[in-house]
Amino acid sequence: MAVGYFVYISKSIRKSLLRIPSPWIERIGQALDVLETDPHIGEKMAGKLVDCRKIRIWPYRIIYRLDKSRRVVEVLEIGHRGSMSYK
Numbered sequence: 001m002a003v004g005y006f007v008y009i010s011k012s013i014r015k016s017l018l019r020i021p022s023p024w025i026e027r028i029g030q031a032l033d034v035l036e037t038d039p040h041i042g043e044k045m046a047g048k049l050v051d052c053r054k055i056r057i058w059p060y061r062i063i064y065r066l067d068k069s070r071r072v073v074e075v076l077e078i079g080h081r082g083s084m085s086y087k
Contacts, residue, residue, distance in 0.1 A: 004036045005066075009075045017078060020060065027057050028078060035073045039066050052076065 009032070017025060034041060035055075042053030042064065055062040063077040 003071065005039050005071045005073050007032050007035050007073045007075065009078075013075055013078055020078075024057065024060055028060060028062065031055050031057055031062060032075070035064065039064075039073045056081075 017028070020028065040053075042055045042062070044050075045052045045054055045063070049063070052063055052065050054064075059081045061077070061079060061081055062075060065074045065076060066072075067074065
């Protein structure tokens with residue numbers, strides 16, 4: 001049986017989740033749970049974030065980086081599509 005990944009979410013990102021309406025929080029939580037077992041599910045990004053992936057949960061995005069050697073998924077940003085800094 002394969003060992004899952006640890007999903008790391010910083011304190012500041014956890015705090016930013018307080019601004020997201022509760023129906024979306026549940027869907028974001030489900031997506032984060034999936035990352036523990038299937039971290040490659042997100043779409044690969046390009047440009048300055050070439051080592052990152054994103055998951056779309058309309059109208060929100062989860063941007064994360066995968067560290068295969070430590071088996072860690074580091075969540076870099078969770079936010080509304082129109083206000084994300086990755087654009």
